[in-house]
Amino acid sequence: MIDLKEKTAVVTGAGQGIGRDIVLALGRRGADVAVIDVNLETAEETVSLLEKSGSKGLALRCDIADYSKVQDCVKEILGWREQIHFLINNAGITRDNLLLRMGEDEWKKVIDINLTGTFNMTKVVSKHMFKKRFGRIVSIASVIGQMGNAGQSNYAASKAGIIGFSKSVAKEFAPRNVTVNAIAPGFIETAMTSVLPEEVQEGMRRMIPLGKFGTGEDVANIVLFLVSELGSYVTGQVINCDGGMVMS
Numbered sequence: 391m392i393d394l395k396e397k398t399a400v401v402t403g404a405g406q407g408i409g410r411d412i413v414l415a416l417g418r419r420g421a422d423v424a425v426i427d428v429n430l431e432t433a434e435e436t437v438s439l440l441e442k443s444g445s446k447g448l449a450l451r452c453d454i455a456d457y458s459k460v461q462d463c464v465k466e467i468l469g470w471r472e473q474i475h476f477l478i479n480n481a482g483i484t485r486d487n488l489l490l491r492m493g494e495d496e497w498k499k500v501i502d503i504n505l506t507g508t509f510n511m512t513k514v515v516s517k518h519m520f521k522k523r524f525g526r527i528v529s530i531a532s533v534i535g536q537m538g539n540a541g542q543s544n545y546a547a548s549k550a551g552i553i554g555f556s557k558s559v560a561k562e563f564a565p566r567n568v569t570v571n572a573i574a575p576g577f578i579e580t581a582m583t584s585v586l587p588e589e590v591q592e593g594m595r596r597m598i599p600l601g602k603f604g605t606g607e608d609v610a611n612i613v614l615f616l617v618s619e620l621g622s623y624v625t626g627q628v629i630n631c632d633g634g635m636v637m638s
């Protein structure tokens with residue numbers, strides 16, 4: 391049984407979807423969690439659900455694309471808890487369009503939140519992890535960053551960027567006992583995917599050897615492994631959570 395008592399986690403984009411499931415999974419194992427989202431109301435709802443498991447939570451409104459806001463937010467978390475043990479970079483968005491129709495704003499917004507947001511959070515939190523000589527960083531990438539997808543060049547670039555970024559900082563951070571890994575989910579049932587037309591969903595299902603979509607809990611289970619003692623010798627890896635969609 392994974393025991394995360396006395397540990398503090400930070401999860402971004404945790405007001406709903408996969409992020410919320412990660413928070414609740416960490417909480418059930420005893421971790422306290424700072425719940426970050428641009429939407430304070432949903433972050434507070436996540437904290438209420440978390441506190442039912444007996445763990446403590448702190449809801450924070452923060453746009454992770456804004457470096458100075460991230461600095462303020464992490465300062466507030468460190469006023470709440472002395473140490474941040476785990477950082478889960480989960481917040482992400484899509485602005486799908488074919489490249490020829492894609493506006494610069496659609497490109498920039500996705501890169502700013504998905505990739506620069508991951509950079510901002512990792513840079514600010516890791517400084518503190520170094521001092522404590524302990525840290526577990528897990529970033530949520532996507533199979534789209536590995537295989538590409540028509541209409542998602544901005545999203546694919548941001549997620550492939552997260553993979554390259556994670557491998558590079560894993561090498562930099564290893565001497566400080568800070569591991570850095572990425573998870574590449576396939577098709578997970580959340581608000582992000584429920585908007586896709588039924589025929590697109592059916593087409594995706596046919597590409598999945600296990601024949602079904604994943605859940606936020608499937609992704610959260612891999613997070614639990616990576617932050618716990620069980621995953622302490624794993625760094626610089628991308629773990630797919632996709633029902634076998636991508637086999638490399």
Ligand SMILES: NC(=O)c1ccc[n+]([C@@H]2O[C@H](COP(=O)([O-])OP(=O)(O)OC[C@H]3O[C@@H](n4cnc5c(N)ncnc54)[C@H](O)[C@@H]3O)[C@@H](O)[C@H]2O)c1
Nearest residue numbers: 403405407408428453454480481482532575577578580582
């Ligand atoms: N759902 C899937 O099938 C799937 C597949 C692969 C990867 N992913 C990735 O998993 C992560 C979570 O996906 P989801 O389906 O739960 O998405 P979601 O849209 O349900 O939730 C994303 C959350 O991030 C928050 N957010 C958006 N911009 C933010 C910002 N600038 N700062 C802070 N928070 C912000 C949103 O308010 C929302 O609560 C994303 O990175 C996504 O790319 C999802």
